[in-house]
Amino acid sequence: MSVWDRIVHAYRALQTEVARAAERQRRLNEFRKVVAAAVADGVVTLDEFDALREAQRQLGLTDADVQAIRGEVIRQALQAATEDKRLSPEEERSLQQLAEYFDLPADQIPANREQLDRYRLLYQLEHEPLPVVMVPGLVLRRGETPHWSEPGELLEERVINRRYEGGSSGFSFRIAKGVRYRVGGHRGRIVTETGLVPISRGDLVLTNRRIVFRGDRRSVAAEWTKVIDVSLYLDGIKVSVTNRAKPVLIRFADSRNAEIVGVVVSRLINEA
Incomplete structure (x- = not known):
């Protein structure tokens, strides 16, 4: 070839x-x-x-x-x-x-x-049926079952900064003999800034009857039948309760569990 x-x-x-x-x-x-x-x-x-x-x-x-x-x-x-x-x-x-x-x-x-x-x-x-979790030390009511526990911290809106803004005498100018006009004057004042600060660290516990926060400094609890509004955030939850002036604000230790907590809360409210 x-x-x-x-x-x-x-x-x-x-x-x-x-x-x-x-x-x-x-x-x-x-x-x-x-x-x-x-x-x-x-x-x-x-x-x-x-x-x-x-x-x-x-x-x-x-x-x-x-x-x-x-x-x-x-x-x-x-x-x-x-x-x-x-x-x-x-x-x-x-x-x-x-x-x-x-x-x-x-x-x-x-x-x-x-x-x-x-x-x-x-x-x-x-x-599926919600899991049953162990919450040592939590006093349960008759017929009450804990279904979820999530570490977090209780938040409260508080003053985080105060500052003084000084006054000004402004300036004046003559508009006629013996008559002057003053503009721009104002008194000084105290300006306060508020923000959410952690006041207690502990665990959010969700039972078939209540939402409970057990903290090292403060604890709060409310029955699901008294909850009037729930807002879920990327890292926490806000719960408004009847006969309570301020809502309960809780920030989760692990923000990835926000959706999980939201699902459990939704089930418990609907089944309460």
């Missing part, structure tokens, strides 16, 4: 390989579409698993072919399942089955484990 023939042969072989790679990519893209439809709602049903297997067979894809895209598929399924920041048992089983389908060990699923635990807990708090 001449040098020219070898060059032509190598070129044709390269063309064939490029064409095969392009065809494989096309078939993988078609399979991606089937996968996307299956995981769109966060749960893959048995029928959808059958559809995945049939699509793989019709497209002539090997297990090695589909395993090449398993990482992106699992991430896509995980995103769909936790879009609402909740992880139900059904969604979790579906993710495990999808990982098995793609031969991906469960401990290698690309996910933030702490975040998944939080999403799982939020789902359980909304749909």
Whole structure:
């Protein structure tokens, strides 16, 4: 074989390989579409698993072919399942089955484990019986059950700074003989600035009957039936109670638990 023939042969072989790679990519893209439809709602049903297997067979894809895209598929399924920041048992089983389908060990699923635990807990708090927690030292009433305890601090609006703003005699000018006009004069005054300051550190306890803050310096408690308004913030909660002039303000030690406290409070108020 001449040098020219070898060059032509190598070129044709390269063309064939490029064409095969392009065809494989096309078939993988078609399979991606089937996968996307299956995981769109966060749960893959048995029928959808059958559809995945049939699509793989019709497209002539090997297990090695589909395993090449398993990482992106699992991430896509995980995103769909936790879009609402909740992880139900059904969604979790579906993710495990999808990982098995793609031969991906469960401990290698690309996910933030702490975040998944939080999403799982939020789902359980909304749909399952509330947990019962131990609160040593808390005197419970008959039929009272504590369901959550969260470290935090009781806040109160207080004066945090005072300053004096001096007066001014202003200035005057003559407008006629024996008559002067004075402008700009004012007396000095004390200006106060207020802010929220921690007055007691302790634990926010949520029971089926009351919201309780047990602090090292001050404690407050109110029955859910007397709560008239609740505002949840990124790092705390404000509770307004009948016959109480000022609302109860509590800042959480861990701001990441604000949503968890909000879910528990919502359940307890609605069930009170």
